[in-house]
Amino acid sequence: MAVDKAIDDSLLMKIPAWWNCLPGFEQMHAEAKLIGEQVLRPNADISDREGVYPRVSLQAIADAGFGAVTVPEEYGGLGAGCSGFAVLAETFAQYCGSTTMVWVMHTAAVQTLFMAGSHEQRLRFIPKVVRGAVGGLAFSEPATGSHFWNVVSKAPRSGEGYMLNADKSFVTSAGEADWYIVETNSPESAKADKLMFLIVEKGQDGVExxxxxxxxxRGNNSGPMKFKDVFVPASNRLGEEGGAGYWNDIVIDPFFLLGSSACWIGIAQGAISAAVEQAKRKVHADTGKSVAGYQVIRHEMAKAQILVDSARSMLYRVADKLDQAALKGETLDSCLYPLWELKTHAADIVIDVTNKALQISGGRGYLRGNVERFMRDGRAGAIMGPTNEVLREWIGRTLIGVPWLE
Ligand SMILES: Cc1cc2nc3c(=O)[nH]c(=O)nc-3n(C[C@H](O)[C@H](O)[C@H](O)COP(=O)(O)OP(=O)(O)OC[C@H]3O[C@@H](n4cnc5c(N)ncnc54)[C@H](O)[C@@H]3O)c2cc1C
Structure with a gap:
């Protein structure tokens, strides 16, 4: 089969636009593609090879108006909800996984600041975020690993604020973010849940x-951080002293699970699209066939694309449901179960799909380039907390009707 010769257009099956993008978000999808092609893709390779933080790509995203995408318009955000967040993250990830993961963590941090923050905190931080300031989430600790809801660090009261001491194992944008939400414990809290969120700003003493x-x-600087005797004024506490588990359930988890799933799906789509293009271009002189001309290869493409589309269908369905819940004034924890399934599936399929993409691409796919980068980037999904093992356990426990968290 010669896939490169001119084919009568009327004979081609057209994939409906709604299958690849949530209806109503086509314009946003097109804008994200443009940024992806013009800025994210050209910078992805240097970020990957040299571990360069994707500052240029992040600024381009903010300049396009996507710095506070889920924050309501009256606070300077875009008011695009979870659906806009999902469409953008999935599209950006088709070009650069590092940039997308930074932006996903940033967006989850911004939304948490918006939801848990006071009016004064919103006015202080959101205009900077809209201009390009980056937020990060410093949650996971070496002591409790991926169980980020069980951190052991503490920030006792000290004068007009708190004295924070915390070791964090992985923080996306470590050393690069303009502000971090640090999850810690308040020993003085009268609540059963001692978890507390503190905002630490760039340049504060004691932060390493x-x-x-x-x-x-490799570009997203997800290294460890140490917060040693860092004084955090009470004005930088998000929400109350203790009880931050509530914000984990209604903001952090929904936004991280949704956004990261979109990232894994976008990476999978980026890999399979690149592999299909390569397979169409490469022609064997002896058989006269392109790689795409072999039926077995086309079947692998089809299997990979069906996996991507199954995860994308879940993504858009859950995103839409989250927006509907928010419109009705419901908290987003009502969607946690579907989000667990979504993240587990997206992080599983990205491994399978990128592996298929590499196989389809042959030796070219094994060389340094887009396809192998997508494979390495996507591998993070299953190990980022809540990990796929933990999520499958929560799903299984829910199925048999016992409490999901022991
Ligand atoms: C690229 C990247 C970016 C990250 N960014 C951030 C960030 O911005 N902020 C942040 O706070 N953290 C971040 N993390 C941390 C992440 O969310 C996890 O905490 C981390 O990947 C888990 O690593 P660990 O070695 O601590 O896992 P461990 O918890 O030690 O897990 C090791 C293994 O044990 C399994 N396991 C763990 N608990 C259970 C259980 N209860 N039941 C069954 N199996 C279990 C895991 O699934 C895994 O296979 C990032 C991690 C990566 C890789």
């Missing part, structure tokens, strides 16, 4: 970030 030298997502 360490390098990130990893298999993939």
């Amino acid at each position: 970030a360490f390098p990130f030298d990893a298999l993939g997502l």
Whole structure:
């Protein structure tokens, strides 16, 4: 089969636009593609090879108006909800996984600041975020690993604020973010849940970030951080002293699970699209066939694309449901179960799909380039907390009707 010769257009099956993009978000999708092609893709390779933080790509995203995408318009945000967040993250990830993961963490941090923050905190931080200031989430600790809801660090009261001491194992944008939401414990809290969120700003004394030298997502500086005797004024406490588990359930988890799933789906789509293009271009002189001309290869493409579309269908359905819940004034924890399934599936399929993409691309796919980068980047999904093992356990416990968290 010669896939490169001119074919009568009327004979081609057209994939409906709604299958690839949530209806109503086509314009946003097109804008994200443009940024992806013009800025994210050209910078992705240097970020990956040299571990360069994707500052240029992040600024381009903010300049396009996507710095506070889920924040309501009256606070300077875009008011695009979870659906806009999902469409953008999925599209950006088709070009650069590192940039997308930074932006996903940033957006989750911004939404948490918006939801848990006071009016004064919103006015202080959101205009900066809209201009390009980056937020990060410093949650996971070496002591409790991926169980980020069980951190052991503490920030006792000290004068007009708190004295924070915390070791964090992985923080996306470590040393690069303009502000971090640090999850810690308040020993003085009268609540059963001692978790507390503190905002630590760039340049504060006692904050140290360490390098990130990893298999993939190499540009996103997800290294460890130490917060040693960091004074945090009470005006930088988000929400109350203790009880932050509530914000984990209604903001952090929904936004991280949705946004990261979109990232894994976008990476999978980026890989399979690149592999299909390569397979169409490469022609064997002896058989006269392109690689795409072999039926077995086309079947692998089809299997990979069906996996991507199954995860994307879940993504858009959950995103839409989250927006409907928010419109009705419901908290987003009502969607946690579907989000667990979504993240587990997206993080599983990205491994399978990128592996298929590499196989389809042959030796070319094994060389340094887009396809192998997508494979390395996507591998992070299953190990980022809540990990796929933990999520499957929560899903299984729910199925048999016992409490999901022991
Ligand atoms: C690229 C990247 C970016 C990250 N960014 C951030 C960030 O911005 N902020 C942040 O706070 N954290 C971040 N993390 C941390 C992440 O969310 C996890 O905490 C981390 O990847 C888990 O690593 P660990 O070695 O601590 O896992 P561990 O918890 O030690 O897990 C090791 C293994 O045990 C399994 N396991 C753990 N608990 C259970 C259980 N209860 N039941 C069954 N199996 C279990 C896991 O699934 C895994 O296979 C990032 C991680 C990566 C890789």
